[in-house]
């Protein structure tokens with residue numbers, strides 16, 4: 645085994661009103677990590693034609709607010725207060741994916757709240773990633789870098805090879821923003837390139853992962869699997885978690 649599988653149900657698909665119970669249920673069913681999507685409205689690209697009417701109205705109200713006072717409403721989904729509350733109920737690894745334009749602003753609060761991993765986007769950290777990674781580590785979290793589907797994989801190489809390197813690369817396999825989208829198989833070229841260059845690196849994939857797409861991701865070399873709708877939407881979530889794990893294990897070269 646070169647890298648161990650980490651199955652991370654995306655809590656974006658859970659029942660937010662029962663977050664602590666949902667987290668416990670996932671851990672009891674065999675989840676290694678809990679994936680937490682921290683989103684800021686201005687980061688997410690939204691196709692209004694494909695969006696629920698209530699969300700369109702929320703977005704337009706927020707946009708109006710933005711025009712009035714110069715900033716967007718900060719969190720569309722989960723923020724540090726939710727991480728802090730959840731941390732009181734679980735000792736699980738909280739794998740936090742920051743879809744925000746200024747990740748530096750959130751390092752201290754996420755560390756204090758009890759986040760375990762802090763994954764920021766390379767697209768918004770080209771200038772200051774070294775300082776950012778150092779701060780994440782000082783705040784007691786494990787640094788990771790994510791890339792959107794349109795970002796070339798080469799952009800994360802310096803962060804993996806830096807003096808203070810990131811410890812995980814998250815390859816987005818959908819446009820970030822919403823659960824339940826279709827897996828982009830062409831993102832597997834990025835995963836393959838990363839696995840070839842970095843045999844022991846944690847490589848995470850996120851978006852559209854489930855029984856019908858895990859084989860492609862595992863064969864390409866992904867070992868950390870985020871899955872939202874396929875896990876929470878299944879009649880037997882535990883079976884999906886164990887199928888995802890088995891696929892990653894089977895794809896690993898034996899030493």
Ligand SMILES: O=C(CO)[C@H](O)[C@H](O)COP(=O)(O)O
Nearest residue numbers: 820821823824851852872873
């Ligand atoms: O990061 C995300 C959205 O930005 C979600 O974690 C991701 O889409 C997982 O959901 P699903 O497995 O339903 O696609």
